[in-house]
Amino acid sequence: MTIYDIAKQAGVSIATVSRVLNGSSNVSAKTKEKVLAIMKREDYTPNIFARGLGLNSIKMIGLLCTDVSDIFYAKAVSVIENALKPLGFNSMLCCTGNNLEDKKKYMDLLLANRVDALILIGSTFKEKTDNSHIAKVAAQIPTVVINALIDLPTTYCVVCDQFQAMYDNVHILHKHGHDRILYLYDVDTYSSNQKLEGYKAAHHDLGLPLHTELILKVNHNKKDILDTLDSLFKKGITFSAVLATDDYMAICSMHSLIARGYSIPKDIPVIGFNNSMLCECSIPTLTSVDNMVESLCITAVNLLTDIFQGKNVTHKITLSAQLIERDSFQS
Amino acid sequence: MTIYDIAKQAGVSIATVSRVLNGSSNVSAKTKEKVLAIMKREDYTPNIFARGLGLNSIKMIGLLCTDVSDIFYAKAVSVIENALKPLGFNSMLCCTGNNLEDKKKYMDLLLANRVDALILIGSTFKEKTDNSHIAKVAAQIPTVVINALIDLPTTYCVVCDQFQAMYDNVHILHKHGHDRILYLYDVDTYSSNQKLEGYKAAHHDLGLPLHTELILKVNHNKKDILDTLDSLFKKGITFSAVLATDDYMAICSMHSLIARGYSIPKDIPVIGFNNSMLCECSIPTLTSVDNMVESLCITAVNLLTDIFQGKNVTHKITLSAQLIERDSFQS
DNA sequence: TTGAAAGCGGTACCAT
DNA sequence: ATGGTACCGCTTTCAA
Numbered sequence A, B: 001m002t003i004y005d006i007a008k009q010a011g012v013s014i015a016t017v018s019r020v021l022n023g024s025s026n027v028s029a030k031t032k033e034k035v036l037a038i039m040k041r042e043d044y045t046p047n048i049f050a051r052g053l054g055l056n057s058i059k060m061i062g063l064l065c066t067d068v069s070d071i072f073y074a075k076a077v078s079v080i081e082n083a084l085k086p087l088g089f090n091s092m093l094c095c096t097g098n099n100l101e102d103k104k105k106y107m108d109l110l111l112a113n114r115v116d117a118l119i120l121i122g123s124t125f126k127e128k129t130d131n132s133h134i135a136k137v138a139a140q141i142p143t144v145v146i147n148a149l150i151d152l153p154t155t156y157c158v159v160c161d162q163f164q165a166m167y168d169n170v171h172i173l174h175k176h177g178h179d180r181i182l183y184l185y186d187v188d189t190y191s192s193n194q195k196l197e198g199y200k201a202a203h204h205d206l207g208l209p210l211h212t213e214l215i216l217k218v219n220h221n222k223k224d225i226l227d228t229l230d231s232l233f234k235k236g237i238t239f240s241a242v243l244a245t246d247d248y249m250a251i252c253s254m255h256s257l258i259a260r261g262y263s264i265p266k267d268i269p270v271i272g273f274n275n276s277m278l279c280e281c282s283i284p285t286l287t288s289v290d291n292m293v294e295s296l297c298i299t300a301v302n303l304l305t306d307i308f309q310g311k312n313v314t315h316k317i318t319l320s321a322q323l324i325e326r327d328s329f330q331s
Numbered sequence C: 001t002t003g004a005a006a007g008c009g010g011t012a013c014c015a016t
Numbered sequence D: 001a002t003g004g005t006a007c008c009g010c011t012t013t014c015a016a
Helices: A003-010 A014-021 A029-042 A048-055 A071-087 A100-112 A132-138 A162-175 A190-206 A222-234 A247-259 A293-308 B003-010 B014-021 B029-041 B048-055 B071-087 B100-112 B132-140 B162-175 B190-206 B222-234 B247-259 B293-308
Strands: A060-065 A090-095 A117-121 A143-146 A155-160 A181-185 A215-217 A241-244 A270-273 A287-290 A316-319 A322-324 B060-065 B090-095 B117-121 B143-146 B155-160 B181-185 B215-217 B241-244 B270-273 B287-290 B316-319 B322-324
Touching (some): A003 A014, A003 A029, A014 A029, A060 A071, A071 A117, A090 B071, A090 B090, A100 A132, A117 A132, A117 A293, A155 A162, A162 A270, A162 A287, A162 A322, A181 A190, A181 A247, A222 A247, A293 A316, B003 B014, B060 B071, B060 B100, B071 B293, B117 B132, B132 B155, B155 B162, B155 B293, B162 B270, B247 B270
Parallel strands (some): A060 A090, A143 A155, A155 A316, A181 A241, A241 A270, B060 B090, B060 B117, B155 B316, B181 B215, B181 B241
Antiparallel strands (some): A287 A322, B287 B322
C-alpha cells in the first residue's frame, strides 16, 4: 500500500495525499476527509524510508552508553527514551562497552544511520587524552553529553556537581568528628575524578592532612572490595567513616565492617553515591548522594529540542546533587 | 556526498560503485581498489534511507519492554542489543509502560518504522484476554516473545520454566521441614501466575494443605511489604519460610523478619527470584532462582536469525531455571 | 485547491 | 567487468 494506491482510490493526485499526510492547510476539508478515510480503511502507513530519503531524517536519536545493564545507565536510558517519544523521536540504542575503538565504531554507525542527534550517557565518554572522535561527530549533528565535560564548541554538556557533593560529604562527616575518612572508588573517569577532587579539596580547606592510604581503588566486585578492606585492617590502618563513589561499593564495605563487629552508623558511618535501589536493600539502609539522573536526562532532552529549534543554548549546565539520608549516616 | 559523486571521481558508473559497496564479485580488483580509496578519502557512507527504500529494510529490530529501568529488563535489553550488533542489526528501543493502549501504539510505531522483527521482553506482553494486537503484528514481521507464552502460529516464544522452579523451591523447603511457606508476589502476569501455579502444584503433590492466608499479593515497594507482614503478624498467622517472586520483595521481607529478631536462615529461610545484583547486597546474602535472562535472550536472537534464514523453527523453547544458593537458604 | 513532475540516493536488471 | 536505467515511495516546487 503506497501513496499512489491511496491517491488512485481517492481520485486525487499523490501530491494531495502527501499534503493530507503532512497536515498541510491547502487541502479542502472534503478532500482531506475522503483521503483520511481511505488511509484508515487500508491501514496505510507512509513508507518511512521514502520519507527519510526526502527529508533526510526519520526522527531518530542515537543513545550511547557503555552498558545498559548498569542500573544508572538503565535509568538514564529509560528517562531519555520516555522524554523523546512525545517529541516524535525514536531512540536507537548502542551499548559500546569501554573500549575506545568500539565507541568510535558505534558513533560512526549512528552517523551512518543518519540519526538526528546523539546523546552520550556517562562520563566514560570523556577520554583522558583525545576526544577528537567526539569533535568529529559533534561537527555533524547535535551532541549532548551527560555527566562529562567535553570542552568543544559543538558539544553540549549536562553534568551533576559531583565535586561539590563529595566536598560536602567530607565537610559534614568532619563536623561529626571524623577526620580519617576511607574513600573507595573503582575507575578513573571524569566523574570519578571530580568526586576525588572534591574529597581532596575538602581536606585541604578544612586543614585536614590527606592520608593517601585511605584512598583506595578497588575492582567493582564484592570479593575484591572485601579483600582490599581485609588487607587494610591487617596493616592496622584505621578510619572512622566511609565514602564510596557508588552504592554497591558502599554496601560491600558495610558487609566487611559488619562482619568485623562494627555497628553502622554508630561506630562507622557509610555514605554511598547514586541513590540507587540498592540503598533500600541493605541493613542498615544506605545514606547516599542522589546524582539527579532524571533531571540530568530531562535537561539533556530539553537542551536538544532547543538546539533543534535553533535557539542559542549554553554549552554547560550543572545540577546540584543532593544527600538522601537513611540509616547508615544521619547528620 | 553521494554515490554519484564517488562514481564521477572514480570515472565509473554508479552501478559499479554500488557493486563495490555491496561486495559484488563482478568488479575488477583495480576498479574496486580505486573506488574504495575514494570512498575512504571522502569519508563516504551510503545513505541509509535510499538503501532502505530499495531494500525495504535498514536492518533494525524493535525491542519492546515495559520499563528498561527495571534491572531484569535492562539486562535483557543489554544482552539482546549486544547479540544483535554482530549480526548487523541495530536496536530500536521502546519502553511501553503497562498500559495496553500504549503497548499497541508502540507496536504500530515500530511497524511504521519498518523494523525487520520484534522482540517482546517480559511476560507483561501477554494480556489476559485479548492478544489480537500481537497476532496482527506477528502476521507482518517475525515476532519473538521472551518469558511469555503466546499461542499463535506466527509468534515464537522463549520461556524460562518458572513453574518448575517454584515447584522445586517448595519441595526443597518441605524436605527441610517447612510446610507453612509464605508466598509473596506483586503482579498477575503470565510469569507470575506460572510461579504461583508451581507453588500450588507442589503443595498438592506433597499432600500439603494450601493456606491461602500465606499467599500474599503486595505492591512492589518496601513500605507496603513491611506493612503487609506487620498485619500478618498482628493476626497471629505464622510461617517458617519465605518464597518471593522477585529479589526485592524477598529482601524487604528479610528486613521485616530481622527487625522482629528472627535469624535468617536459621529461624526462617528466604528464597528470592531473578538472581539479581540485589542478592549480594543484603545480609544475609540472598539465595535466589536464576531465571536465565542471558540464555533466554541469546536463544531469542538465535531463533530470529534462523527465522530470517527461512529455517523451520519451533514455536516454543523452554529453559530450566537454576537455584543459586547463598546465605539466606542452604540445602 | 489541485496536479504534474523533478528530485532524494540507492539497488538491480538488462545490455554490452 | 561495466554502464544505462527503471524503480523504490515520498516531499516539494511550479503551474494551472
